[in-house]
Amino acid sequence: MEFYISALVLGLCLSAMGLGIFITMKIFRIPDITTDGSYTLGAAVTAVALTQGWTLSATLGLTLLSGAVAGVMTGLVHTRLKIDALLAGILVMTGLYSVNLSVMGRSNIPLINLETIFNKLSIFSRSVYNELWVGLLFLFILSGLIAYLLRTDFGIAMRATGNSESMTRALGINNDRMKIIGLAIANALTAISGFLVAQYQNFSDINMGIGIVLVGLGSVLIGDALINWIGIRNIWLQLLTVMLGCILFQMVLAVALSVGVNPNFLKLITALFVLIIVGIPRLARRRKH
Structure with missing residues (x-):
């Protein structure tokens, strides 16, 4: 039972990243690959700060702040240099590998016997x-804050920017600035996942972010499928559903391990799972037509 609870906790820790990818992919229609680097950056900064007594x-x-700066860099490369958003994210993600290694000073930092958020806020004996x-x-805190933000005039302007840039430009909204701020918020949320996962695993590793964007993408797609299937319109419930997608994604991997699947095939299972999530709705739409 504890094995599945651990998978549930990991899904909860990664749900902040799911919110970040939801903002970039569903609101701004930007495939942001910076996630791989900003996730590790969050874990690296957390490990170094905690070991230094912060x-x-x-x-x-x-x-x-570190995650937001990473997002701003991607936004600037995309908007100021007019480089495709996907390529901008790849460039910043690649650069962040060296930045993360410089921040950590080595490839792995253990956090054993340090005070973490989990024992700081402990209320149970186990x-x-x-x-x-x-x-x-x-x-609940993150989903509530983002839901509130998206209901404000600023949040509505963000959503409008993703829907129609020509319309928002006509209304006097600076689309480039909105994209930069949106990417900053998204990568700050991703860094929070690194913050939580590093403390949950009691270590930070330079390679822990490799492929994590696929996990986040799969989680958002699961949440999006549930939103369309149930017909959810409330923005807070939509965000909670996306975070539920992160949990379901981790539970699928936990079930795969529990039935004896070789851990070496987990990345393959992850890729196939995302492929199925993306492919089935498209096949269903083709059959209708």
Whole structure:
């Protein structure tokens, strides 16, 4: 049972990244690959700050800032240099590998015997329940904050920018600025996932972000399928559904491991799972036509 709870907690930790990818992919229609680098950056900054004796609140603030800066860099490359968003994300992600390695100073930093967010906010005697509680706390706080943001005039302008740039430009909205801010928010959320996962795993590793964008993309696609299937219109419920997609994604991997699948094939299973999620709706639409 604890094995599945651990998968649930990991899904909760990654749900912030799911929100970030939801903002870039569903709101701005931007395939942002910066995620792989900003996720590791969040974990790297967290590990270094905690080992240097920083408080958790200061570490969280620094992590948010570092992720936002990564997003701003992608936004500037895309909007100022007029480089395709996908290529801009790849360029920044590639550069972040060296940045992350410089921040950490080595490839791996253990966080054993350090105070983490999970034991700082502990209210249960068993650690697994404390981890679950903290994960749920972050899920509701982050989804509530982003839902509130998207309901404000600024958030509506962000959503309008993704729907029709020509219309928002006619209304006097600076589309480039909106994209930069949106990418900054998205990558700050992704860095929060790195912040949580590093403390949950008790280590930060330079390669922990490789392929993580596929996990986030699959989670958003699961959430999007549920949103369309159920017909959810409330923005907060949509965000919660996307975060639920992160949890379901991790539970699928947990089930695969529990039935004896070789861990070496997990990345393959991840890719096939995303392919199925993307492919089935398209095949269904073709049959209707």
